[in-house]
Amino acid sequence: MTGKADDMTGGTDVASRLTGFVAALRDHGVRIGTGETVDAAEAVRVLGLADRELLREGLAATLLHTTGQRQLFDAVFGLYFPQGVGAPGGDAAGREELRERLAEALAADDSALMGRLAIEAVDGLGGYGGAPGAGGWSSYQTLERLRPQTLLARVRDDVRARGGGGGFAERLLDDEIRRRIEVFRGQVAAEARRRVAERRGRDEIARRAVAPSADRVDFLYAGRERLAELRRTVQPLARTLATRLAARRRRAARGTIDLRRTLRGSLSTGGVPVRPVLRRRRPARPELVLLCDVSGSVAGFSDFTMLLVQALHDQFSKVRVFGFVNRLDEVTGLLVHGAADAAGLGARIRAEARLTGWHDSSDYGTALGEFTERYGAAVGPRTTVFVLGDARTNMADPNLPALRWIAGQARHVHWLNPEPRALWGTGDSAAPEYAELVAMHECRNARQLGALVGRLLPV
């Protein structure tokens, strides 16, 4: 075990390591040009390899361009420029001894020591499968056996015994220790990935075991944690979109020269039109109607989009939101109050609005029909309608006339479908039929959603 990324001293090895690293980042959607790769190589040259932290920061500075990619970058970096190679030296430490030393490291808030313990813990507790080549290393198993969360009380006592307690900051201690334990869990996960990568080839692991950045996770497959992470991006995304919309609006408003007013103004200058008068367009802000499938299969997508629209509500003169599964109900009010508790929003909508009749699979035809009958007046010539859902009708009648009627009333109708385009029309999907009536867009992740919303929202 050395602190260096030490098996990469030869020039060609560094070059190929760097090339593999860049390729893995590209696989995850980080756009890296040749210019950046050249800069990165130069960074490696001037920084040297002796200090892994400098190397990591130098590569991040040359290869990344935004903050959102950093977590992904760090995970991939750990695979291509590992802390060490192989297993730690010495006898594998037992569970009790590891817990003992981890408690001390947590009490001292020594993250370097915690990192070394993570390496030992994965080695000693994380291996599974006896036959060489067949097994692997699991961070889950390591943490299950070590149970670092149960050290809280001990660490607290340790810190107090050292005189670190007392006073006002005392009450912060538990949460501080919890955050340190979280850091340790991350260190264990990274080390397990590295050990597995060593066995199975890091290119493959980099592709499969490193989670994509949150905004590229498919809505349909995002777990609860990823969705929570996504929700935290709603506000920044809304802010970016709001500026983009404002810019579009300014451009539209700058408009054309008002000839009549320009000439009228020129009377005072002897008819020479010196001050062009721009025609000010002050259109009323547009109205927005959202029809959202909130059934289980696409709930993550709908919830996220509703929150985004809610965060953008001051861009519109009016926003109305309707949820449906096989019945439809207005949920605008729930959304306004629900924004504060984003995590519980979906559940509340499903609990408080009347969205299901006698079964609970989605039925687009009935829901669209109910919308035209009960809320048809919500759609007028200034309204843009967004329909959110996978268009899977569970074999029921898609009720195309209802959608056609809405398209006839509204200024624009856009359908955002979270399924990959290749699946449209397979099984019970009525996507192709609907897509003949209104513009349907593939919208699989937050990144696509942001781009679509920025482009399609009326200003």
Added chain:
Amino acid sequence: MAAPFRPRPPEAHLFTSVDDVSARLAETGYLASPAVATTVFLADRLGKPLLVEGPAGVGKTELAKAVAEVAGARLVRLQCYEGVDEARALYEWNHAKQLLRISAGRDETWDETRHDIFSEEFLLPRPLLTAIRGDDPKVLLIDETDKADVEVEGLLLEVLSDFQVTVPELGTVTATRRPFVVLTSNAGRELSEALRRRCLFLHIGFPDEELERRIVRLKVPGLEEALAASVVRVVGALRAMDLRKAPSVAETVDWARTLLALGADTLDEAVVRDTLGVLLKHQDDVLKAAAKLDLSSV
């Protein structure tokens, strides 16, 4: 990876190593994290502009000032805002002076006059032009780039690509000595990819506890070490709370100063309650934090 790369001649480098960056910035009162020191070092070596992003009050502007001081360079600052334009960023002609000169009506042809009024004497250089003219070392700070309109980005891209500016009436000015360029952004607006690609990227987040303690002790020397440690811990707890606006380094330093001025030598409930407003700017944040910190009432 043997690409033709021409580093600047050695005498043009500001720093000899990453440690040298940290040490010399520290002398001016700026404490750099390893990420900051490494990236500043690379920006100098690779001769590329440095784009610094991060929340308000983490020392982005201060970093540019510190680099200028260390380098013995003049700081040229373009403060961006909505509506900043070429005339403010690059140069403009001094119309008033030109008019005076025209109406002085010397005995000469219009061609001569025109040649005269579009000369150096009537030019008002703005930061971008100033930064690439002359041989003295300069640090160009383009501050709060995200506040400028998108059109300005095109202009920046042009200037930062060739380090030359064409004034139609005068000709092209090319930098004989490239300035060290720092752009800052609070990510209020996503900057264009083209501009990002021109730059080395540095995100400055909130510092870790140890660094923040050192910053507090440096900026507020009179404060007891133990109190400084408590201050940083409370701020860390607030940042974990998901508030509308988390306190930044600037607020930590302000709070430490306040405590020193109040003569507090330890933190207690009353002191924290009475001074929470220094750290938190929104009333609902104050309420939320008070509840989570178990402060009896605010």
